[in-house]
Amino acid sequence: MAKKIVIDAGHGGSDPGTSSNGIVEKDYTLKISKYLKNRFDDLGIESSLTRTDDETLGPKDRPNRVQSFYGKGNDVIVLSNHINAGGGDGAEIIYALRNSDALSKSIADEFIKSGQNVRKYYQRRLPSDPSKDYYYILRDTPNNESIIIEYGFADSGGDDPSLIKNNWEDLAEAVVRGVANYLKVPYIPIEGSNVYVVKKGDTLWNIAKNFGISVDELKNANNLTSNSLSIGQTLVIPGTESFDDYYIVVKGDRMFMGNNE
Numbered sequence: 072m073a074k075k076i077v078i079d080a081g082h083g084g085s086d087p088g089t090s091s092n093g094i095v096e097k098d099y100t101l102k103i104s105k106y107l108k109n110r111f112d113d114l115g116i117e118s119s120l121t122r123t124d125d126e127t128l129g130p131k132d133r134p135n136r137v138q139s140f141y142g143k144g145n146d147v148i149v150l151s152n153h154i155n156a157g158g159g160d161g162a163e164i165i166y167a168l169r170n171s172d173a174l175s176k177s178i179a180d181e182f183i184k185s186g187q188n189v190r191k192y193y194q195r196r197l198p199s200d201p202s203k204d205y206y207y208i209l210r211d212t213p214n215n216e217s218i219i220i221e222y223g224f225a226d227s228g229g230d231d232p233s234l235i236k237n238n239w240e241d242l243a244e245a246v247v248r249g250v251a252n253y254l255k256v257p258y259i260p261i262e263g264s265n266v267y268v269v270k271k272g273d274t275l276w277n278i279a280k281n282f283g284i285s286v287d288e289l290k291n292a293n294n295l296t297s298n299s300l301s302i303g304q305t306l307v308i309p310g311t312e313s314f315d316d317y318y319i320v321v322k323g324d325r326m327f328m329g330n331n332e
Contacts (some may be wrong), residue, residue: 074254075141076111076118077215079208080104081149084127091155091226095233097125103222105151106243107206114247114256134211148174149217150246151208160229162242163221164192167204178249182308183294185245185262187223187234187301220246248305255284258305267306282308 080100084089088096104120110302122128126138141147155163156328157290162174162182173190182189195205204210222242223231234242244261251258259268267278279289289295292309 072146073117074146074148074216076148076150076250077114077121077140078104078107078118079121079133079137081151081153083122083197084125086127089154089225089270091156092232092236094154094225094232095257096225096236098234099154099222100152101125103239103243104242107150107152107246110244110247110261114251114255114259116250116256122278128211130207130211132216133208134175137208137217137237142212145214145216145278147211149208149215150250151217151219153219153221154235155221156226157224158228159190160227160231161188161190163190164204164224165195165206165209165219165221166192167217168194168196168204169214170192171217174216174253175218177253178218180279180294181245181249181252181305182242183279184248184292185241186238187231187245189243192276225320228304235249242329260305263307265308267308269304278306282310284309315324 080097080103082097083098084097086097088100090096097164098280101122101124105123108118108120120127121133121136127228137149138147162179164170164178166175172192174244176220178193197203197210198206206219208219223235225235244264249265250256257319258266258268260268269278275289279286282289289306292307
């Protein structure tokens with residue numbers, strides 16, 4: 072059964088969330104959430120938004136809204152979008168105690184490709200009852216595969232504020248890639264992006280050569296530690312602004328290192 076996605080724009084209305092460096096959390100989570108909805112539509116992934124405007128949703132209303140679309144089944148993914156605070160730097164992803172880290176890891180890998188460092192992906196338990204999730208949006212959406220995505224720290228002394236304000240679409244697209252990879256849904260890059268999906272017959276060496284970069288640069292940009300490719304795998308091409316084609320990996324493809332191995 073195909074999974075459906077509920078996209079939750081954190082905070083809203085009378086609850087602005089964190090605010091620092093010109094970033095108001097409720098505004099950016101809404102922009103990111105709408106972007107995700109449009110991109111999932113492009114990929115044929117069914118999704119719904121918990122809010123489409125500056126609406127206040129309380130701790131009881133929000134989980135009810137989440138599960139009003141597709142129910143309480145484990146065929147529902149919940150992406151709750153947030154901007155962090157506390158002076159750190161980098162993305163964080165929190166996944167529910169009932170779920171594995173596979174989806175979170177897939178998104179974390181794509182964040183790194185987008186230029187955002189990842190502090191951690193993890194679970195957090197309620198101190199008063201360690202059998203339960205700390206965060207209500209995870210705790211009160213039973214059976215759903217729910218995660219919280221913190222795209223960065225609004226009050227960071229590092230590059231997070233700049234990334235959030237100037238490159239939030241790149242961060243959102245990283246989530247799209249991570250979800251598509253996890254669901255094994257063919258990923259279609261946005262026209263003008265620097266992301267390729269490898270096709271049959273390509274090699275790592277030939278792709279690098281075509282874009283005037285080294286194999287090591289290509290591997291480093293994509294956090295690759297082996298020569299294996301998987302069907303539908305995406306590759307970020309470092310140092311490129313746009314291109315007009317993309318590649319799709321098919322079964323049996325392998326990376327060939329050529330003379331640069």
